[in-house]
Amino acid sequence: MENRINIQKVEPAAYQAMFGLEKYLSTSTVDPILLELIKMRASQINGCAFCLNMHSADARKMGETEQRLYLLNAWKETTLFTKTEEAVLALTEEITLxxxxxxxxxxxxxxxxxxxxxxxxxxxxxxxxxxWNRIAISTKLIVS
Structure with a gap:
């Protein structure tokens, strides 16, 4: 599989705007682990291997457990997530879909x-x- 257009190279201002959103989110009051769960769950739904790879590694670095990462796509069938996390995961699913x-x-x-x-x-x-999922999928960003 080959990469398609490199938007970051062709339209760096567009990427800077996206990075601006990431900078804003890094200063938010949302727990960093919860942010990674959001990123992973949306990326699972969207089928974005690039983002799943990146955010699972980030979550692990923050102390997220392997068990919760493996069961994230079946969060409704476990007791591993808090009621707060469940509410956010449900919201993530409905906004993504x-x-x-x-x-x-x-x-x-x-x-x-x-x-x-x-x-x-x-x-x-x-x-x-x-x-980000839509950028990665449409440009075929490759996990290497």
Missing amino acids: ISNHVSDETYNKAASFFDEKTLAQIIMAIVTINA
């Missing part, structure tokens, strides 16, 4: 755990990883 819309139940459950600012940061994290 946006054509089904985000239900009031899912939104309200996530909102019950966070103040408005943190909830906004979580939504931005979900939106951002979905954008």
